Amino acid sequence: MTNCRALHVAVGVVRDDDGRILLTQRAKHVHQGGLWEFPGGKLDPGESVFQALQRELQEEVGIDVLDAQPLIKINHQYPDLAVLLDVWQVKRFSGLASALEGQAMQWVTPQQLSEFDFPAANLPIITASRLPDRYAILEGHTTQQVLGHLDKIIRNQVSLLQLRIKSLPHAEIETVYRAVWAKCRQHSIRLLINSDLPLSHATADGIHLSSRALLARQTRPKAHEWVAASCHNLPELKHAENIGVDFVVLAPILPTSTHPDAMSLGWKNMTALIEQVNLPVFALGGLNMQDVNQILHAGGQGIAGISAFLS
Numbered sequence: 001m002t003n004c005r006a007l008h009v010a011v012g013v014v015r016d017d018d019g020r021i022l023l024t025q026r027a028k029h030v031h032q033g034g035l036w037e038f039p040g041g042k043l044d045p046g047e048s049v050f051q052a053l054q055r056e057l058q059e060e061v062g063i064d065v066l067d068a069q070p071l072i073k074i075n076h077q078y079p080d081l082a083v084l085l086d087v088w089q090v091k092r093f094s095g096l097a098s099a100l101e102g103q104a105m106q107w108v109t110p111q112q113l114s115e116f117d118f119p120a121a122n123l124p125i126i127t128a129s130r131l132p133d134r135y136a137i138l139e140g141h142t143t144q145q146v147l148g149h150l151d152k153i154i155r156n157q158v159s160l161l162q163l164r165i166k167s168l169p170h171a172e173i174e175t176v177y178r179a180v181w182a183k184c185r186q187h188s189i190r191l192l193i194n195s196d197l198p199l200s201h202a203t204a205d206g207i208h209l210s211s212r213a214l215l216a217r218q219t220r221p222k223a224h225e226w227v228a229a230s231c232h233n234l235p236e237l238k239h240a241e242n243i244g245v246d247f248v249v250l251a252p253i254l255p256t257s258t259h260p261d262a263m264s265l266g267w268k269n270m271t272a273l274i275e276q277v278n279l280p281v282f283a284l285g286g287l288n289m290q291d292v293n294q295i296l297h298a299g300g301q302g303i304a305g306i307s308a309f310l311s
């Protein structure tokens with residue numbers, strides 16, 4: 001839903017070597033004044049988003065952006081203004097950040113972001129900046145196979161995991177969950193449990209709703225730090241956004257051997273769908289690690305996969 005009249009703004013999520021994120025405070029007298037923000041500003045005519053990002057971050061905080069990649073696009077209608085926030089993650093920069101416009105400035109950890117007051121458009125940016133670019137889905141037909149897959153996933157440096165194990169015999173689910181949760185603690189992996197599993201009282205970092213479970217709910221499930229959902233079409237994406245799901249998985253993007261009959265969305269439809277919601281969206285289906293860059297430039301948060309992380 002790209003609004004042609006929206007003010008196009010380049011916004012940078014800049015991290016230091018410790019992973020802390022750079023925030024600045026908007027001057028009192030400007031739009032959304034006094035609130036904290038990620039540095040950035042309006043595109044000049046003829047400028048690309050990357051060029052605007054480089055210029056704005058040079059002007060506002062004195063750093064030279066050397067490499068950046070898209071993180072999320074936010075379409076937001078304020079009472080007085082429509083904005084398209086084109087948020088990029090700065091991968092490399094030179095120079096020492098300093099507040100060149102007299103604004104307050106702070107480096108904060110991703111966890112601390114929730115303690116700051118931001119403009120209303122910023123919530124999905126905060127969520128996106130706390131998420132990695134890969135989301136592994138753990139499956140397997142036997143306990144041994146599931147745990148073997150988990151070891152491979154850990155070797156592929158995944159830090160966000162969904163326990164799905166729908167192919168596992170029912171009697172083994174509880175034991176496998178315990179082993180997986182212990183390993184996730186040990187390796188600082190966030191674990192979300194699929195809502196179809198008989199584990200509703202198990203401790204985890206969050207819940208992953210199947211698309212059926214998503215549509216059956218009118219509110220966000222309570223008592224979960226993270227709530228994710230599986231989506232295949234616009235009504236599901238919109239519903240996820242409306243009930244306050246943190247992030248979603250959109251599938252299938254490309255044809256897969258496991259679902260040869262499912263109609264895949266393809267890259268163009270994927271981008272068109274993602275542009276209609278303000279949500280971090282992981283792309284799933286027929287993709288592998290070599291596709292991550294294309295996914296990011298097509299509007300996605302990153303790659304989700306069952307087999308993508310098993311090499």
Ligand SMILES: Nc1nc2c([nH]c(=O)n2[C@@H]2O[C@H](COP(=O)(O)OP(=O)(O)OP(=O)(O)O)[C@@H](O)[C@H]2O)c(=O)[nH]1
Pocket residue numbers: 007009010011030031032036037038039040041042056081083085119120121122
């Ligand atoms: N830079 C920035 N702008 C944001 C954020 N969130 C958000 O809603 N905006 C909105 O995006 C719009 C444009 O941003 P801006 O005021 O930084 O633009 P700018 O640096 O070009 O301002 P200038 O005209 O004073 O040079 C503002 O209406 C602002 O409220 C954010 O996190 N960072």
Ligand SMILES: [Mg+2]
Pocket residue numbers: 039040041042056060
């Ligand atoms: Mg600005």
